[in-house]
Every structure is written in structure tokens, then in C-alpha cells.
Amino acid sequence: MTTNTNLNKFDSKLVMAHMHVAFVSLFIGGLMGLLQTLVRAGTFTLPFGIGYYQILTVHGVILALVLTTFFIIGFQFSLMSKTVGMTDKQRDSAWFGFWIMLFGTVTTAVTILLGQANVLYTFYAPLKAFPTFYIGLALVVIGSWIGCFTNFRQLYVWKKKNKGEKSPLLAFMVVINMLLWFIATLGVAATVILQFIPWSLGMVDTINVLLSRTLFWYFGHPLVYFWLLPAYMAWYAIIPKIIGGKIFSDSLARLAFILFLMFSIPVGFHHQLTEPGIDPLWKFIQVVLTFMVIIPSLLTAFSMFATFEITGRKKGYTGLFGWLKGLPWKDVRFFAPMVGMIFFIPAGTGGIINASNQMNQVVHNTIWVTGHFHLTVGTTVILTFFGISYWLIPSLTGRKLTSKINTLGIIQTIVWTVGMTIMSGSMHIAGLLGAPRRSSYSTYGGTEQASEWISYQIAQAVGGSILFIGIILMVYIFIYMVWAAPKGVEEFPLAKVSENAEPTPMFLENWKLWIGITIALILFAYTIPVIDIIQHSPPGSPPFDIIIK
Structure with missing residues (x-):
């Protein structure tokens, strides 16, 4: 890895452009989330004829797709x-x-704000949006593909200049994540370009709903790992430097990322367990493949806590858990991601429940799923992204992370933790009581069941309000770090591999092997079910039924 402290000004400007879009998205999407919780609790009525599903769509698209993609x-x-x-x-x-x-992004956002795309971020058919919604989403995907191939080219050029050497760990991780993203987005690109755009333009009258949902979830679940893997990059290769330690194992980190590549894509059917038209055998196979993803998650947990303990022991801390005292809890660069790691324990547990056929029947399409979603991307991922921002933004702008901003960042993390615990916790409980997801108070208010849910909906509004305070704090911190912090040099922390780690075997960089296995797993998991869906589709469901015939 290079030893220069900062990126050059041209690369810094490129990265900061992405960060500006991400933090603007954070504020807009967060505001929409606050309004959702207030409306769902029955305590607020949207003005100016704005609809609940309009703000729900803005919230989902802006935060889950725009913020994450630009930041990552x-x-x-x-x-x-x-x-x-x-x-x-x-x-x-x-x-x-x-x-x-x-x-x-602008094209899609304008369409939603004009009330022409109240279709949520999953944009399930038969809900139909104005064509510019789908065209805008397609452009976001195409633009990200350019980023993919730019990253691929960067590593290729480096490998040509450094023949026989293993690639830098973080570069390897980036390429794995962009391979995952490119392969996964082929599904959403196919359904948007070949199904939704012709349908929304009136070129065809019908759409194969089951096929569109299958292609979406082919993309929708690996999207979660596209969010998570950059957080894992920080955990594996940056946090050890911040705490004064070293990477526990380079080869273990690479193996975990390879397993994520192979097992995060052919698993979309576990989001469709209650949908008819898909053979139960293939649902079972994909549920089994889903649980394979637990392995690299456990590898990551082992690696991180090994790093923490070894570092603490070297600092002289003894006892079974004495090493915990050696961690820099007052350093927000560590504290925010660490809180995210801790939240990943209940988040992962909820994911296992969602992917389990029997237990999924209890929580499917309830607000439990929304609560789980907010624990994963809304806490584990976003708190790690915030933690990254505290050193990345100053290092790019030539400024310092001051002690006051460090303290404010710790306060922001605590505010976020409290708000998310209240909001997500109440979502999980309300979901177990049967409260539906994607629904406003006006949908079920006055029903007998609503009286059981309302206290939890109010708790969600309280938690959402606290979270919005956390968003305001984070946006203020971002603005301060960009324009007002003292000039100086902030470290771009890259950890070195422990001298006690085993050498990294070169077969871990056999790209043809790992990509080949990934494609084979995808073909195995999807070929027969997709052919079956197309062959048994209703008459006149273009264009895939025409292609198959």
C-alpha cells in the first residue's frame, strides 16, 4: 500500500462530489422518514395534497439506492x-x-416528487410509474457500471505493473464488491429495460409480474451485501489501524469476500417464499444457499474480535475481557463503526428469521421486516459510513478532525443508537402483532387491530424524531468538516497485516475460478425456475415469453 497521507486534489475532488450527493440524500431521505413515522402514528397529516406513498417512495429510493450507491x-x-x-x-x-x-437520480427524484411514481423502492408491478422513473433508475445503474469497469481497469493496470504480487487487500475487496454489484444489477436492468420501460411507455399492455419480482430480488438481496461489504472493508483494513493494531489475517479477509461474492446472489427466492408460481424445491435450495452467507459473517466477527483482543493484550491489558478497556472508545472513528458492529448481532439474527421458511410466515410483509432493514442498512452500514466520514472527509479537504467534532460525533452516534433502538424495536414488536409494512394510519386506523398497534406506532414516531436529530447533527458535522474545520493533515488510516499471519495463497486471486463458480451457482439456482416462470406466464406477457417461444 502507498504511504502518502492524502489523495491528490483531482482524486479528492472526485470522491467529494460523491460525498456531497450522499449527504444531501441523507437529509432529504431522513426528512421523508420522519414524516412517515408521524403519519403512521396518526399524529400528522401531510399538507399540499402530498400522499403517504409519495414520501415512502422518496425515502426508500433516496436512502436505500442513492445515498448508499454514491457513498460506496x-x-x-x-x-x-x-x-x-x-x-x-x-x-x-x-x-x-x-x-x-x-x-x-435527478430524473427519478423529480418524477417521484411530482407524484408520478408512488411505487416504493421495490416498484412492484402492477404499480406503474411514469417512464422517467424507470429511465432514471436505468441511468443510475449504467453510471455505476462505468464505475465498476473503472475499478476493474485500475486493478488490471496495477497487476500488469506488479506481476506475481498479490493485489492490495482493499483493492481486492473493492473489485469483489463491484463484481457482485455488476452481476446483481443485470437482473434489475433486465426487468427495467425489457419490462417496465416498454410497459410504462404503452408499447405493451401487460407485464409478467412474477418474472419482474424474481428479477428484482435477484438484485435486491445482493444489494444488501453491496451495502455491507464497504463497511466490512473498513472493519477489516482500517479499524485495526485506528485502534493501533494490525490486520489479523489477509487470507481470511479475502476468503470472506469471495464467499460473499459466491453466495449473496443466488438467494433471491427467500424474499418470495409466500409467492405462488415458484416451485418449493427451488425456494428450499435458495434458502440453503442463503444460510451459506452466515459463514463469511462469522469469519468476519472472529477476525475482528481477534484483532481487538490481540491489540489489547499488546497494550498490557489482562483478564478475560480486559482488552476491551484498551479500545479507543472516545475516538468516534472507532466508536461509530463499533456500535454498528454490535447492532449487526440482532440484525443478523433477524435476517436468519426472515430467510427461514416457517418463521418467515409469521413476519412476512409485516413492519418487522422494515425494522430489520433499519438495523442492517440503517444502523450497521450507516454508522460505519459515518465513522468513515470522520477521517475521510478531513483527509480529502485538507482539514483536521477537531476534539469538539469528535465529541459531537460520539453524541451523534449515541443519539442514533437511542433513536434506532426505540424505532426499530417497536417495529419488530408491532410486526409480531401483525402490523403491516408499507401502510399508513389511514389504511388501518379505526380497526380492532389498530388499537394494538398504535402505541408502537407512536414509539416509532418518537424514535424517528430522535433519528432525525441525529441526521441534522451529522449533516452539520459534514458541513463543518468540509468548510469550517481548521486546515491540516488528517491521516488516511490503512492497516498493515500482522507479521504472525500466514502467507496469503495466490489461488485466492484466481478470478476466473471464483467468477466461474459464482456464475455456475447463479445458473443452477435460477435457470430452471425462470424458464418455468416464462413458460407458464399468462398469455401476452412480453417480452420474455416472446423470446422463449
Whole structure:
């Protein structure tokens, strides 16, 4: 890994452009989330004829797709620039992808805000949006593909110059995540371009609903790992440096990412366990593949706590848990991601429940699922992203992370923790009582069941209000770090591998092998079910039934 402290000004400007979009999205999406909780509790009526599903769609699309994609791609460009470098041509292609993504985002956002796309972020048919919603989403995906191939090219050029050497760990991780993203987004691109856009333009009268949902969830579950893997990058290769330690095992980290690549894509049917038209055998197979993803998650937990304990022991802390005292709890760069890691324990447990056929029947389509979603991306991922921001933004802007902002960041993390515990906890409980997801108070208010749910809906509004305070704090911190913090040099922390770690075997970088296995698993899990869906689709469900015939 290179030893320079900061990126050059051109790469910094590229990364910061992505960060600006991400934090604007955080504020807009967070405001929509606050309004949702207030409406759902029956304590607020939306003004100016704004509909509940309008703000629900904005909230989902802006936070789950726009914020995450821009932050991740920007963060990953910083890692690639730091470890393998970036040429002028690569930087130009990265900017090209950024502008396409931004144009697509604005196109989609305007369509939603005009009330022409109240279809939620899953945009399930038969809900139909104005064509510019789907066109905008397609452009976001296409722009991200340009980012993918830019990253691939960066590592390829580095490997040509450094033949026989293992690639830098973070560059390897970035390429794995972008491979996952590219393969996964082929599904959503197919359904948007070949199904939704022709349908919304009136070129065809019908749409194969089951096929569209299958193609969406082919993308929808690996999307979760596209969010998580950048957090894992920080956990594996940056947090050890912040705590004064070293990476426990380079080869274990690479193996975990390879397993995520292979087992995070062919698992979408576990989101469709209650849908007819899919053979139960294939649902069972994909549930089994889903549980395979637990293995790299446990590997990561083992690696991280091994790093924490070894570092604490080296600092002289003794006893069974004495090493915990050696962790820098007052450093927000560690504290925020660490809280995210802790939240991943209940989040992962909820994921196991969601993916289990029998237990899924209890919580399917209830607000439990929404609560789980907010524990994973809304807490584990976003708190790690906040933790990254505390050192990344100053290092890019040539400013310092001051003690006051560090303290405010710790307060922000605590506020977020309290708000999410209240909101997500009440969502989980209300879900067990049968409260539906994607629904407003006006949908079920006055029913007998609503009286059981209302106290939990009010708790969600309280938690959501606290979370919005956390968002305001984070946006203020971002603005301060960009424009008002004292000038200086902030470390771009990259950890070294422990000298006690076993050498990394070169077969872990056999890209043909791992990509080949990934494609084989996808073909195994999806080929027969998709052919079956198309062959048994209703008459006149274009265009895939025409292709198959």
C-alpha cells in the first residue's frame, strides 16, 4: 500500500462530489422518514395534497439506492486511488459515470416528487410509474457500471505493473464488491429495460409480474451485501489501524469476500417464499444457499474480535475481557463503526428469521421486516459510513478532525443508537402483532387491530424524531468538516497485516475460478425456475415469453 497521507486534489475532488450527493440524500431521505413515522402514528397529516406513498417512495429510493450507491462508489474510488492509483483516463471515466448517475437520480427524484411514481423502492408491478422513473433508475445503474469497469481497469493496470504480487487487500475487496454489484444489477436492468420501460411507455399492455419480482430480488438481496461489504472493508483494513493494531489475517479477509461474492446472489427466492408460481424445491435450495452467507459473517466477527483482543493484550491489558478497556472508545472513528458492529448481532439474527421458511410466515410483509432493514442498512452500514466520514472527509479537504467534532460525533452516534433502538424495536414488536409494512394510519386506523398497534406506532414516531436529530447533527458535522474545520493533515488510516499471519495463497486471486463458480451457482439456482416462470406466464406477457417461444 502507498504511504502518502492524502489523495491528490483531482482524486479528492472526485470522491467529494460523491460525498456531497450522499449527504444531501441523507437529509432529504431522513426528512421523508420522519414524516412517515408521524403519519403512521396518526399524529400528522401531510399538507399540499402530498400522499403517504409519495414520501415512502422518496425515502426508500433516496436512502436505500442513492445515498448508499454514491457513498460506496466514492469511498471505493478513494481506496483504489490510495492503493493502486488512478490515471487521468480512469478519472475521466469515473466522472462520466458520476454525471450519468446524478442525471438519473435527478430524473427519478423529480418524477417521484411530482407524484408520478408512488411505487416504493421495490416498484412492484402492477404499480406503474411514469417512464422517467424507470429511465432514471436505468441511468443510475449504467453510471455505476462505468464505475465498476473503472475499478476493474485500475486493478488490471496495477497487476500488469506488479506481476506475481498479490493485489492490495482493499483493492481486492473493492473489485469483489463491484463484481457482485455488476452481476446483481443485470437482473434489475433486465426487468427495467425489457419490462417496465416498454410497459410504462404503452408499447405493451401487460407485464409478467412474477418474472419482474424474481428479477428484482435477484438484485435486491445482493444489494444488501453491496451495502455491507464497504463497511466490512473498513472493519477489516482500517479499524485495526485506528485502534493501533494490525490486520489479523489477509487470507481470511479475502476468503470472506469471495464467499460473499459466491453466495449473496443466488438467494433471491427467500424474499418470495409466500409467492405462488415458484416451485418449493427451488425456494428450499435458495434458502440453503442463503444460510451459506452466515459463514463469511462469522469469519468476519472472529477476525475482528481477534484483532481487538490481540491489540489489547499488546497494550498490557489482562483478564478475560480486559482488552476491551484498551479500545479507543472516545475516538468516534472507532466508536461509530463499533456500535454498528454490535447492532449487526440482532440484525443478523433477524435476517436468519426472515430467510427461514416457517418463521418467515409469521413476519412476512409485516413492519418487522422494515425494522430489520433499519438495523442492517440503517444502523450497521450507516454508522460505519459515518465513522468513515470522520477521517475521510478531513483527509480529502485538507482539514483536521477537531476534539469538539469528535465529541459531537460520539453524541451523534449515541443519539442514533437511542433513536434506532426505540424505532426499530417497536417495529419488530408491532410486526409480531401483525402490523403491516408499507401502510399508513389511514389504511388501518379505526380497526380492532389498530388499537394494538398504535402505541408502537407512536414509539416509532418518537424514535424517528430522535433519528432525525441525529441526521441534522451529522449533516452539520459534514458541513463543518468540509468548510469550517481548521486546515491540516488528517491521516488516511490503512492497516498493515500482522507479521504472525500466514502467507496469503495466490489461488485466492484466481478470478476466473471464483467468477466461474459464482456464475455456475447463479445458473443452477435460477435457470430452471425462470424458464418455468416464462413458460407458464399468462398469455401476452412480453417480452420474455416472446423470446422463449
